[in-house]
Amino acid sequence: MSVDRPEGVHPLARLPEEWELVMARAGQPKYRARQVFRWLHAHGTLTPEAMSDLPRPLRARLAEQDLALDAEVSTVRRAPDGTRKLLLRLPGDALVECVMIPMTKLPEQSDDADLAAVPEDDDDDDGPTRVTVCLSTQHGCAMGCVFCASGRAGLLRGLSAAEIVEQVRVARAHLEPGEQLRNLVLMGMGEPLHHYDETARALRVLTHPDGMDLSLRRITVSTVGLVPGIDKLGRDFGGKVGLAVSLHAPTDELRTRIVPMNARHGLAEIMAALRRYPLPRRRRITLEYTLMQDVNDAAEHARALIDLVRGLRVKINLIPMNPVPGADFGGSSPERVLAFQAALRRAGLSCFVRVRRGDAVEGACGQLALGAEAGTLVRSIGRKPVNSKG
Ligand code: SAH
Numbered sequence: 001m002s003v004d005r006p007e008g009v010h011p012l013a014r015l016p017e018e019w020e021l022v023m024a025r026a027g028q029p030k031y032r033a034r035q036v037f038r039w040l041h042a043h044g045t046l047t048p049e050a051m052s053d054l055p056r057p058l059r060a061r062l063a064e065q066d067l068a069l070d071a072e073v074s075t076v077r078r079a080p081d082g083t084r085k086l087l088l089r090l091p092g093d094a095l096v097e098c099v100m101i102p103m104t105k106l107p108e109q110s111d112d113a114d115l116a117a118v119p120e121d122d123d124d125d126d127g128p129t130r131v132t133v134c135l136s137t138q139h140g141c142a143m144g145c146v147f148c149a150s151g152r153a154g155l156l157r158g159l160s161a162a163e164i165v166e167q168v169r170v171a172r173a174h175l176e177p178g179e180q181l182r183n184l185v186l187m188g189m190g191e192p193l194h195h196y197d198e199t200a201r202a203l204r205v206l207t208h209p210d211g212m213d214l215s216l217r218r219i220t221v222s223t224v225g226l227v228p229g230i231d232k233l234g235r236d237f238g239g240k241v242g243l244a245v246s247l248h249a250p251t252d253e254l255r256t257r258i259v260p261m262n263a264r265h266g267l268a269e270i271m272a273a274l275r276r277y278p279l280p281r282r283r284r285i286t287l288e289y290t291l292m293q294d295v296n297d298a299a300e301h302a303r304a305l306i307d308l309v310r311g312l313r314v315k316i317n318l319i320p321m322n323p324v325p326g327a328d329f330g331g332s333s334p335e336r337v338l339a340f341q342a343a344l345r346r347a348g349l350s351c352f353v354r355v356r357r358g359d360a361v362e363g364a365c366g367q368l369a370l371g372a373e374a375g376t377l378v379r380s381i382g383r384k385p386v387n388s389k390g
Contacts, residue, residue: 010162011067012040012169013201016210026061034210040067041211044169069166076174086170090163094139094156098167098188101132102179130182133171137164137199138190143224144260145246147290149324150189158195164202168212184214187222187244193229200236216240222288224261225270230277239278244286244317245270249296250304258296267308274312284350285312290319291332291340302343315350 003009006018014022019033032054039051048054048062074095075087082102090096138158141151172181184206186192192199199221206214220242221233233241249255255262274285287309291297309316318341321331332340337353344351 013161096136099134103130128180131179132183134188135167136188137192161198161201184219193223193226227265227273230273234277246288250308284315287316290321292321293332297332297336306347319354
């Protein structure tokens, strides 16, 4: 993963072993690398002047380059449920969103019901409020799922590892008293496995013990089902990072209409990849299933889904589709959602309905950055209606 020319990597995305090279070239001892990395990521300090255990000449040298990213938080919107949406303006005027979701327990909810793939939590009620942060990996998206606003204008550009890390830094700076950043979900804009190298680098920086030291087990990468990326993620992180797959349909015929990428990697191929994912004991893969009324929410779909996942260690998260402009179909009614869930549960599957969070700030799934760039992002789906036959 580390590179020979770390000077070409943004300082915020350099790993300690890369800082060692940079330090060696500056005539500094190796251990300075860890000191700098710690300042940047454990303390969150980007001003070399404040890095008090570094010699002055080194601080001066660090001050010659920009340690901070040219990013600005342009909006913070807060929903009554505590969900906050941060809009980051990145270089090149890319507007990217990240959503902070405090995991307050409502009486009727289990931990699992809270948010799709958030990994199992140890349960103590008196501790700090745990915040899950939903990150974006690309500006726009190339996958073209018909019910998702993020990809309407296609892929504008991938975010650098530094820009992915920056979202976490900004979120940390927006924690409120009593809150603790706990889980990360890569479920914002973009397809993380279509942007593998920068995503993987960001994960390594964020989980490094000398930095923020976030736990891989509390990070979930959500993918449309890019099989080579799933395999790579499993190899590179030994299966420790949580995996969520956006399934949405139990047959290739229907899935290809909803998730065009299915034409490239079909369900059999995806299921085979999930079977070989090196999942630790007692962990499960999350399958996300966005429910669209009269599209994928009938009893026959539930039956086909049960057959499809037989023998796999999965939990299924049902997400009633959030409305997006221009779509000629919408989310399933609460009755149909519950009926679908009941069918899966009768078959012994672990299945939760994702509670809607953040729609008041347009921070719900599939709505990211839509409002901000409505003029450029919204165009009609331009495909035959997904609920037409054949
Ligand atoms: N590209 C990745 C991650 C980003 S999307 C993926 O496909 O998994 C994160 C999740 O939000 C996916 O499960 C996606 O299908 C879902 N989603 C997108 N638009 C939605 C909408 N309008 N309503 C509900 N869920 C949506």
